[in-house]
Amino acid sequence: MSADLTAGIHDLSVATTQYVLTHETLARQTGADVAKYHKGIGQQSMSVPAADEDIVTMAATAAAPILARHGSDRIRTIVFATETGIDQAKAAGIYVHSLLGMPSATRVVELKQACYSGTAALQFALGLVHRDPSRQVLVIAADSSKYELGSSGEATQGAAAVAMLVAADPALIRLDNTSGLFTADIMDFWRPNYLTTALVDGQESISAYLQAVEGAWKDYTEQGGRSLADFGAFCYHQPFTKMAYKAHRHLLQYHGHDVDEADVVRAVGRTTGYNSVIGNSYTASMYLGLAALLDGSDELTGQSVGFLSYGSGSVAEFFAGDVVPGYRTHLRTDQHRAAIDRRADIDYATYRALHQRSFPTDGGDHATPRETTGPYRLAGLSGHKRIYEPR
Ligand code: HMG
Numbered sequence: 186m187s188a189d190l191t192a193g194i195h196d197l198s199v200a201t202t203q204y205v206l207t208h209e210t211l212a213r214q215t216g217a218d219v220a221k222y223h224k225g226i227g228q229q230s231m232s233v234p235a236a237d238e239d240i241v242t243m244a245a246t247a248a249a250p251i252l253a254r255h256g257s258d259r260i261r262t263i264v265f266a267t268e269t270g271i272d273q274a275k276a277a278g279i280y281v282h283s284l285l286g287m288p289s290a291t292r293v294v295e296l297k298q299a300c301y302s303g304t305a306a307l308q309f310a311l312g313l314v315h316r317d318p319s320r321q322v323l324v325i326a327a328d329s330s331k332y333e334l335g336s337s338g339e340a341t342q343g344a345a346a347v348a349m350l351v352a353a354d355p356a357l358i359r360l361d362n363t364s365g366l367f368t369a370d371i372m373d374f375w376r377p378n379y380l381t382t383a384l385v386d387g388q389e390s391i392s393a394y395l396q397a398v399e400g401a402w403k404d405y406t407e408q409g410g411r412s413l414a415d416f417g418a419f420c421y422h423q424p425f426t427k428m429a430y431k432a433h434r435h436l437l438q439y440h441g442h443d444v445d446e447a448d449v450v451r452a453v454g455r456t457t458g459y460n461s462v463i464g465n466s467y468t469a470s471m472y473l474g475l476a477a478l479l480d481g482s483d484e485l486t487g488q489s490v491g492f493l494s495y496g497s498g499s500v501a502e503f504f505a506g507d508v509v510p511g512y513r514t515h516l517r518t519d520q521h522r523a524a525i526d527r528r529a530d531i532d533y534a535t536y537r538a539l540h541q542r543s544f545p546t547d548g549g550d551h552a553t554p555r556e557t558t559g560p561y562r563l564a565g566l567s568g569h570k571r572i573y574e575p576r
Pocket of ligand 1: 218220221222224225226268298299300301337338339340341373374385386387388390391394422423424425428465467495496497
């Protein structure tokens with residue numbers, strides 16, 4: 186591995202769902218004061234997949250523009266991170282590989298560790314690029330978060346995919362080799378194989394996240410990482426956007442700093458724009474934070490960004506990168522805003538029906554209704570096989 190090689194995020198593309206449920210609509214149903222959602226957890230709305238959308242259709246939608254721009258000749262690996270996998274054996278990335286017509290000389294694999302595995306995928310990709318800088322890796326993080334109807338987690342659902350091209354001499358973010366790591370065996374959030382919704386101890390999960398911030402940062406410092414003052418912005422995992430503020434305050438307090446709210450807003454405020462309207466997209470969440478930061482109006486060239494990735498259970502990693510000069514010309518800001526703006530607003534009854542929807546398990550032919558206006562759809566299930574098609 187060459188010490189002078191720079192590798193990082195060369196392209197980044199976001200996709201989300203056909204539908205959106207606002208927190209006003211949810212509040213009317215739950216009886217909560219909408220301020221609890223808007224101010225208390227910092228959420229305005231959440232993306233809801235249509236009957237013919239899932240992690241594969243969102244992932245293919247996010248990745249297609251990357252292939253259109255860069256081609257697939259240099260991509261020999263797809264790493265797909267998710268905790269809402271559609272099969273216990275087959276990697277969801279294989280369906281994406283097929284929908285996008287990628288070459289057979291590709292390795293495709295799926296990774297899982299709650300919301301953290303998008304970062305594991307990125308780190309594995311960086312390792313491969315350092316091994317052979319002429320190659321690129323397609324990293325995809327896609328999830329649809331789901332809690333029980335009427336539970337306190339319900340307000341923190343969402344769905345999105347982020348596709349990233351990881352390459353040498355990247356156009357967006359150069360990433361350091363130094364990382365701070367933390368793992369602890371905690372039951373703060375989990376989903377047994379027989380459940381479609383996650384189980385969570387909400388307050389315990391917040392404490393576990395904060396403990397992981399501390400642990401990952403401590404290790405980052407011990408590994409010779411940069412100091413807190415070097416960073417212009419921090420991208421935290423955002424199960425709800427107020428969590429990023431809590432995490433940053435915690436990091437400052439851990440350092441013995443007085444917490445100045447204006448500093449906290451400056452550090453994380455620019456990363457929350459997409460998450461506040463999309464909701465928790467698990468593995469994709471932190472990278473939506475990066476997309477919002479880059480797509481914002483501030484010029485970031487040369488600034489250092491700190492990343493804190495957290496996945497319940499729990500694993501966390503702190504790492505850093507620098508925004509590359511000229512990055513603006515490579516952004517997909519219009520595409521990202523269009524993906525958010527195109528969503529159709531749904532009422533609680535429609536959302537509830539989608540939430541409760543599942544395929545029969547009888548092995549028969551079950552077509553899905555045509556709902557999505559996106560480029561790819563889940564056409565149905567036949568003989569226990571999921572059928573995807575371009576729309
Ligand atoms: P809750 O019990 O519904 O809400 O649970 P609360 O009573 O804790 O209130 C939330 C905030 O709103 C509080 O602010 C209230 O004060 C405030 P805080 O004290 O925390 O700053 N509030 C109001 N503000 C203004 N006006 C009002 C008002 N009322 C209350 N009228 C909880 C909230 C997030 C716990 C719940 O939604 C939940 O369990 N969500 C799922 C778990 C979760 O997101 N955990 C986050 C950390 S774990 C993680 O990030 C990993 C994860 O992404 C999974 C993975 O890794 O795969 C989840």
